[in-house]
Amino acid sequence: MNEISADSFDINEYLRLELFPHFLCPGCGHGMAMRAMLWAVAELGIDKDNLAIVSGIGCSGRMGAYVDANTFHVTHGRPLAFATGLKLARPDLTVIVITGDGDSLAIGGNHLIHACRRNLDITCLMLNNEIYGMTGGQVSPTTTLTRFTTTTPYGNYEPAFDACRLAEAAGASFVGREATLQVPTLKNLIREGIEHKGFSFLEVISDCTEIYGRKNALGNSPEMVLSQKSKMRPESYGGLMSNKVDQPFRPNPFQTGVLARNERQEYGELCRRHIAAKQQAE
Amino acid sequence: MTKHLEIRLSGSGGQGLLLSARILAQAFASEGASVSQSxxxxxxxxxxxxxxxxxxxxxxxxxxxxxKLDYLLVLHQCAAGASDEIINDDMTALIDSELVTEPPAGKFKVKALPLTRTAREIGNVRIANIVALGALAGLSRMIDRERLEDTVRKGVPPKFLDLNLEALEAGYRLAEESRDN
Amino acid sequence: MSKQRLQNIPGNHACALGAVAAGCRFYAGYPITPSSEVAERMSAELPKVGGMFVQMEDEIASMGAVIGASMGGVKAMTATSGPGFSLKQENLGYAAQAEIPCVIINVMRGGPSTGMPTRPAQGDIMQARWGTHGDHPIIVVAPDSVAEIYSETIRAFALSERLRVPVVVLYDEVVGHLIETVDLQPAPEEQLASRKWAEGPREGFLPYRADADMVPPFPRPGDGFRTHTTGLTHDENGFPTQAHERVEAVIGRLLGKLDRHKELIESYEAVGCEDAEVIVTAIGISARAAKKAVATARKNGIKAGLFRPITLWPFPEEAFRKLSAGASAVVVPEMNAGQLALELERFAPGKVSALTRYDGEHIDPSQILKRIEEVLS
Structure with a gap:
């Protein structure tokens, strides 16, 4: 691994430039998340030929197509299921899953908790924009209370998931959260997640300015991103996140950085050891 | 050439009938017969x-x-009425004289033998399935006895082998005695 | 038959053994009656040959993992029954669209919904063809004996790999649990081949540009092709398109490739059809009953024949039309409300007599014989 400075990182090497301009809205956080991810990949020196990106459905799901790697855009909520098969069949590949809050916490919630439990060596990037952007802005499992979406026209009254606590409780051996505001910090977290042998769950706060921001008068893109920082205040967290889940997510502060790290047996290793033992016995 | 035979082993779940059927099927297959078990x-x-x-x-x-059955074993009353569509006058029914109080009705031959009681006397009521297998084989002579014993030997855990062979023997004895009657 | 190799095994075990013999090295599944013995046997067999077995969190994930493993280049399979088959339809459509080889076993039980878990039925004939949304290619094979479950599972892998299409092995609970004496042979050499791998220049490679056989070579991850795979309608380059003239071409190829390979795919058994006045057509345990009924009818001087589709979908239409042309009636015994009969009505209009049963019991040869006599009188 070698550090690459922001100036010398050439993202173009990792993109399918022929597909540009990309389809993400101006100001969307996902582009920053993608930059951070590819920067981490570059620093780790991962060969693009051996990099597999598996993504689901939604704005996050479309990101994979722009990466010059083996990219699989699968069904809604199922990227972790597909990735489980792919990684078990091909442990030689670096497998990164890109998913969203709806993809992984609603329709794919079952796959997420079981992926955490198994602890297969996959890095899961959940881009949390608190909304179903691709379908036009419906409420999601992470939408802040009182916020307006197309299906909460009078304000959201459903409590939200704290995805990181969910992942940790389900057994993910590496859990972290960062926002798109600080791309180098996010890059470092993703790099650590990829390096970690086991299942890494990384939540990325990635704003939807076009729908969510507009509907809730959260300001333009730079304003929204800047408010990520002013409201983050990680030092104010003692771990009592449960009190905060039922409260408006923002401007409430949220904890960032590496939130959990557990040394557990990696699932693929367990499988291969089981097979080797059986073959030896035969 | 193997004769076409249709056999039903019936009773209550947990009486071990599937195991008896598997042993009998294996014995026939080892003779080169084609066996269909359902x-x-x-x-x-x-x-x-x-x-x-x-x-x-x-x-x-x-x-x-x-x-169209050739042989029917009924080891429990709950199975007595379960074969009405395939019983016929040409067949033989072997029933447990203790657990089957109302045997299936028909003009076929019925042998009522104390299968479960014999198992209990041997020391384990759960071995009634093998007693029944021995009795059925003894009555019908459908399969070579040594072949059946050999299959039991290969098919049951060593720990229970003696018990199973004793039960099979007891079943054959019941069949012999009933023949004398 | 060598007596040493003879064994008494249930259909579901023959299925697992067939898969392993075919080179299947990945299984993902979820427990469901009456198919669970397939998973159980796979969990015992796969480690012996270095294969992976994983019991997933649900039916959807099982299908996803199977496709994921196959995307990695490994032959993969899952097994289920009606309720699980419904859940698999979503990702099954993905496999059809993205052309990822995979084999799905469906052991049919009574439905609809949870239905009768331990009782047999043949109610998924139409679901196997049309269960997932949109026009899509799919192959369904329908074995009727333990030995044929073994050989058809092998053939399912061969077809799936050769044509990059999902293949369903469809049989009922009776055949799945039926134990028969079998003599299992190694898979035929010509049915062992994996899919055609992409080779040649990486630059400008188009992952969905088909060869003359209408099947595109498969770019194995790690081989440097770095392609995109999606369930969105995609152009030859693998990327999404909604341009109608391109969509027509790419979906046209997808739907047309099975037609191109009809001879390879089609398989059926025809007994005494040439001079038959009445033809019986059935699958699974109903076909076994039909076989006996037809033999008895012949003994009784009735000109009866059996037409049994081994490849159920695409239905061997031409052969059936030809063989049934001279018959005055087609009797269709099936354990559902008339699904196969509905299809056959298209090929033999006015001649079809459906013999249906959906009470969780099989159809007896005597019932079929009676119907044969009735349609001729």
Whole structure:
């Protein structure tokens, strides 16, 4: 691994430039998340030929197509299921899953908790924009209370998931959260997640300015991103996140950085050891 | 050439009939016969009607399910009325004299033998399935005795082998005694 | 037959053994009656040959993992029954669209919904063809004996790999649990081949540009092709398109490739059809009953024949039309409310007599014989 400075990182090497301009809205956080991810990949020196990106459905799901790697855009909520098969069949590949809050916490919630439990060596990037952007802005499992979406026209009254606590409780051996505001910090977290042998769950706060921001008068893109920082205040967290889940997510502060790290047996290793033992016995 | 035979072992779930059927099927297959075995069971693992059917032939039969029985074993009252569609006058029924109080009705031959009681006397009521297997084989002479014993030897855990062989022997004895009557 | 190799095994075990013999090295599944013995046997067999077995969190994930493993280049399979088959339809459509080889076993039980878990049925004939949304290619094979479950599972892998299409092995609970004496042979050499791998220049490679056989070579991850795979309608380059003239071409190829390979795919058994006045057509345990009924009818001087589709979908239409042309009636015994009969009505209009049963019991040869006599009188 070698550090690459922001100036010398050439993202173009990792993109399918022929597909540009990309389809993400101006100001969307996902582009920053993608930059951070590819920067981490570059620093780790991962060969693009051996990099597999598996993504689901939604704005996050479309990101994979722009990466010059083996990219699989699968069904809604199922990227972790597909990735489980792919990684078990091909442990030689670096497998990164890109998913969203709806993809992984609603329709794919079952796959997420079981992926955490198994602890297969996959890095899961959940881009949390608190909304179903691709379908036009419906409420999601992470939408802040009182916020307006197309299906909460009078304000959201459903409590939200704290995805990181969910992942940790389900057994993910590496859990972290960062926002798109600080791309180098996010890059470092993703790099650590990829390096970690086991299942890494990384939540990325990635704003939807076009729908969510507009509907809730959260300001333009730079304003929204800047408010990520002013409201983050990680030092104010003692771990009592449960009190905060039922409260408006923002401007409430949220904890960032590496939130959990557990040394557990990696699932693929367990499988291969089981097979080797059986073959030896035969 | 192997004769076409249709056999049903029926009783209550947990009486071990599927194991008896498997042993009998294995014995026939080791003779070079083609065996078709089917079973019906309730969604629960214990209790309720349980049955296993064997269709024996020289070659794989067109239709592998029993249509006209040659032998019927009824080891529990709950199975007594479960074979009405395939019982017939030409067959032989072996029933447990203790657990089957109302045997299936018909003009066929019925042998009522104390299968479960014999198992209890041997020391384990759960071995009634093997006593029944011995009795059925003894009555019908459908399969070579040594071959059947050999299959039991190969098919049951060593720990229970003596018990199983004793039960099989007891079944054959019951058949012999009933022949004398 | 060598007596040493003879064994008494249930259909579901023959299926697992067939898969392993075919080179299947990945299984993902979820427990469901009456198919669970397939998973149980796979969990015992796969480690012996270095294969992976994983019991997933649900039916959807099982299908996803199977496709994921196959995307990695490994032959993969899952097994289920009606309720699980419904859940698999979503990702099954993905496999059809993205052309990822995979084999799905469906052991049919009574439905609809949870239905009768331990009782047999043949109610998924139409679901196997049309269960997932949109026009899509799919192959369904329908074995009727333990030995044929073994050989058809092998053939399912061969077809799936050769044509990059999902293949369903469809049989009922009776055949799945039926134990028969079998003599299992190694898979035929010509049915062992994996899919055609992409080779040649990486630059400008188009992952969905088909060869003359209408099947595109498969770019194995790690081989440097770095392609995109999606369930969106995609152009030859693998990327999404909604341009109608391109969509027509790419979906046209997808739907047309099975037609191109009809001879390879089609398989059926015809007994005494040439001079038959009445033809019986059935699958699974109903076909076994039909076989006996037809043989008995012949003994009784009735000109009866059996037409049994081994490849159920695409239905061997031409052969059936030809063989049934001279018959005055087609009897269709099936354990559902008339699904196969509905299809056959298209090929033999006015001649079809459906013999249906959906009470969780099989159809007896005597019932079929009676119907044969009735349609001729």
């Amino acid at each position: 079973q019906s069971y309730e969604p629960t693992s214990r209790g309720g009607l349980s049955r296993a059917d064997l269709v024996i032939d020289g070659v794989r039969p067109d239709f592998p399910l029993a249509e």
